[in-house]
Amino acid sequence: LAIAMAQISNRHIDLTAEQQHYLGRVLRLRQGDRFIVIDGQGHWWLAQLQVMLPAPSPHAEILEAISVQNELPIEVKLWVSLPKTGFDDLVRYCTELGVSEIVPVISQRTVLKPSLQKVERWRRIIREAVEQSERQIIPTLVDPISFVNAIADSPDLRLTTTSQPYICVARGDLPHLYDCMSRSQSTCDSITLATGPEGGWTSAEVEMAIASGFQAVSLGQRILRAVTAPVVALSYVSAIWET
Numbered sequence: 689l690a691i692a693m694a695q696i697s698n699r700h701i702d703l704t705a706e707q708q709h710y711l712g713r714v715l716r717l718r719q720g721d722r723f724i725v726i727d728g729q730g731h732w733w734l735a736q737l738q739v740m741l742p743a744p745s746p747h748a749e750i751l752e753a754i755s756v757q758n759e760l761p762i763e764v765k766l767w768v769s770l771p772k773t774g775f776d777d778l779v780r781y782c783t784e785l786g787v788s789e790i791v792p793v794i795s796q797r798t799v800l801k802p803s804l805q806k807v808e809r810w811r812r813i814i815r816e817a818v819e820q821s822e823r824q825i826i827p828t829l830v831d832p833i834s835f836v837n838a839i840a841d842s843p844d845l846r847l848t849t850t851s852q853p854y855i856c857v858a859r860g861d862l863p864h865l866y867d868c869m870s871r872s873q874s875t876c877d878s879i880t881l882a883t884g885p886e887g888g889w890t891s892a893e894v895e896m897a898i899a900s901g902f903q904a905v906s907l908g909q910r911i912l913r914a915v916t917a918p919v920v921a922l923s924y925v926s927a928i929w930e931t
């Protein structure tokens with residue numbers, strides 16, 4: 689069944705022009721056809737199209753709630769230093785892989801200057817990827833923040849025993865993220881993964897992160913692109929917590 693995201697009120701769904709286009713023209717649904725509605729906050733419903741264009745008030749009705757659980761069993765926050773290009777794909781792939789929150793970070797070697805329009809586009813891409821990957825929860829994409837402020841705003845990083853922050857550093861002598869996460873699998877319910885820009889983290893940034901509770905980890909012997917590293921790190925999370 690096709691999946692669409694909507695605001696639900698009283699079993700009635702008013703369809704926006706964008707949703708009408710998606711359901712009617714892209715998915716070719718007709719009056720009486722059923723589809724799945726998600727609200728992005730953990731709920732799914734089976735819904736039925738009641739009236740479609742060119743009728744005056746296109747809408748759908750909720751038929752029944754559906755119980756689904758496709759989310760990762762652990763919260764994953766991704767602090768990703770904005771790459772020069774490729775952030776659209778990065779956001780899409782990390783949403784498919786189950787990320788809970790994306791924090792676009794401006795580190796010392798970040799080149800891209802994020803605009804409000806870009807942030808809105810990334811949030812739209814996330815919603816599309818939630819529909820495509822059949823997730824229940826829409827990951828949060830917070831406004832871009834400097835790495836220094838992200839650390840200052842997270843005083844709880846080293847206070848809880850059930851959450852662990854990792855900073856990925858392209859150095860082969862560090863412990864591997866997979867091994868570190870495997871060891872904490874049974875005790876950890878939240879992790880933060882920080883990945884750097886094309887030029888990498890500065891050593892001052894790595895030291896500051898470690899002083900704030902981050903563990904420096906490797907993703908293997910090869911240097912991954914800034915847009916590849918978060919995807920690889922998230923696939924390890926899935927491998928550990930979902931298999």
Ligand code: SAM
Nearest residue numbers: 856857858883884888906907910911912914917
């Ligand atoms: N020459 C840069 C350096 O020395 O850091 C390479 C940066 S790499 C293109 C971009 C980011 O991806 C890094 O800052 C790191 O967060 C992550 N990364 C790439 N390969 C990695 C690896 N093998 N282990 C850990 N992190 C890696």
